[in-house]
Amino acid sequence: MLSPLFAQLDTIIDHQREMQIAFLQRLVQTRSANPYTPERSDPADPIEYEVAHLIHAELERIGLSPEFQGVSPQRPNVIARLPGRESRRALILNGHMDTVMPSPFWTNDPFAGEITEGRLYGLGALDMKASLSLFVFAARALVEAGVRLRGDLILTFVVDEEPGACSPFGSSYLLDHGLTASAAIVAEPMNQNVTIGHRGGYRFKLTVRGEAAHTGLTAWERREQGKNGITDMARVITALQDLAIPYQETPAFLGRRPVFTFPTLIQGGTSINTVPDECTAYGDVRLLPGADAEMVEQLIRTRLAALDDLDYTLEKLLFVPAVEIAPDEPIAQILARHTAEITGQPPTLLGCGPWNDGWMFITRGIPAICGFGPNGAGVHSPDEYVELDSLIETTRLFVRGIVEYLEPDEPDPAIQP
Numbered sequence: 473m474l475s476p477l478f479a480q481l482d483t484i485i486d487h488q489r490e491m492q493i494a495f496l497q498r499l500v501q502t503r504s505a506n507p508y509t510p511e512r513s514d515p516a517d518p519i520e521y522e523v524a525h526l527i528h529a530e531l532e533r534i535g536l537s538p539e540f541q542g543v544s545p546q547r548p549n550v551i552a553r554l555p556g557r558e559s560r561r562a563l564i565l566n567g568h569m570d571t572v573m574p575s576p577f578w579t580n581d582p583f584a585g586e587i588t589e590g591r592l593y594g595l596g597a598l599d600m601k602a603s604l605s606l607f608v609f610a611a612r613a614l615v616e617a618g619v620r621l622r623g624d625l626i627l628t629f630v631v632d633e634e635p636g637a638c639s640p641f642g643s644s645y646l647l648d649h650g651l652t653a654s655a656a657i658v659a660e661p662m663n664q665n666v667t668i669g670h671r672g673g674y675r676f677k678l679t680v681r682g683e684a685a686h687t688g689l690t691a692w693e694r695r696e697q698g699k700n701g702i703t704d705m706a707r708v709i710t711a712l713q714d715l716a717i718p719y720q721e722t723p724a725f726l727g728r729r730p731v732f733t734f735p736t737l738i739q740g741g742t743s744i745n746t747v748p749d750e751c752t753a754y755g756d757v758r759l760l761p762g763a764d765a766e767m768v769e770q771l772i773r774t775r776l777a778a779l780d781d782l783d784y785t786l787e788k789l790l791f792v793p794a795v796e797i798a799p800d801e802p803i804a805q806i807l808a809r810h811t812a813e814i815t816g817q818p819p820t821l822l823g824c825g826p827w828n829d830g831w832m833f834i835t836r837g838i839p840a841i842c843g844f845g846p847n848g849a850g851v852h853s854p855d856e857y858v859e860l861d862s863l864i865e866t867t868r869l870f871v872r873g874i875v876e877y878l879e880p881d882e883p884d885p886a887i888q889p
């Protein structure tokens with residue numbers, strides 16, 4: 473049977489439905505498309521500025537005291553607390569405010585926030601402005617119901633996630649400046665699946681050097697001058713084809729394996745009659761627990777050591793570790809139980825492919841759900857949408873999860889009449 477508190481909270485969430493949807497629509501209409509790559513992200517470019525201010529104002533309106541905290545005034549993270557009575561447990565809700573750039577293939581305006589047949593369409597509607605609206609309105613429902621919790625609820629709205637979930641400006645910045653808790657939910661859209669980890673990634677640049685020579689030279693004809701950087705790269709490509717990356721079989725990634733792809737991009741040569749002096753190629757590795765950047769680099773170097781007369785450099789462009797939490801972590805179990813109860817569908821408890829800010833929490837010892845949000849489709853593609861009934865249902869789910877994890881405060885017997 474539904475507890476009177478959950479029944480009361482459900483009613484409030486249903487009543488605030490139109491307000492929440494209108495707020496989500498404004499979030500979508502307020503642009504925060506992030507054009508950067510991790511190396512180039514600019515702390516002075518106000519990508520999320522307007523979205524951050526919109527959220528800050530809404531949090532103030534519902535009675536919280538939000539703060540801006542970030543690397544610069546142009547790229548503020550927003551953080552707000554619903555303080556509990558004890559500090560035994562605290563729960564962070566985390567979501568990024570930036571979106572990818574709009575694809576040219578949208579059939580409607582990606583910034584209109586148009587609603588048709590129970591779906592709200594727009595860039596970032598699902599990834600992850602729906603979740604941001606959910607944080608605000610979950611907190612609002614708790615405030616309106618007058619629920620006091622034992623632990624702190626901490627809402628975090630962060631910048632600069634889309635370039636590769638490795639930015640020092642967003643979640644990392646907050647965690648490096650005092651943010652901590654006993655659990656976190658990174659509410660990436662995972663269609664109500666309780667995501668207990670994410671794969672890692674390693675990206676690299678490999679440059680092979682040869683020696684330039686005009687192809688008409690006698691010295692090239694006699695192989696006294698010139699070395700073809702592209703044919704040397706061909707040897708490298710062949711040598712690396714079946715590179716096996718070590719991994720551990722873990723509960724979050726049953727049946728999965730690491731994926732090594734090389735090359736994904738390649739450049740070389742200067743003209744049709746010149747022996748190419750250099751060739752550069754890029755590679756992408758999807759990691760599971762059990763391997764890190766140093767290990768992959770060592771494997772590459774060992775393979776290439778077998779090739780004679782090869783002059784190359786290997787450069788790390790990005791590394792994010794694969795992470796996971798135990799399926800029996802309290803926050804995972806609580807979300808799974810309420811999801812099964814509300815939807816009638818027991819959720820999967822698995823790791824996901826694309827990485828996100830989850831690793832920033834888990835590597836700092838904070839067990840984090842790496843994805844849990846409303847249903848929808850079209851993430852990072854045209855015509856992205858969130859299902860509005862699911863948005864409201866997921867708001868109910870979050871509220872129940874928050875209440876159970878942080879525990880409603882019981883009246884202090886000392887002050888009983």
Ligand SMILES: [Zn+2]
Pocket residue numbers: 568599600660661828
């Ligand atoms: Zn996302």
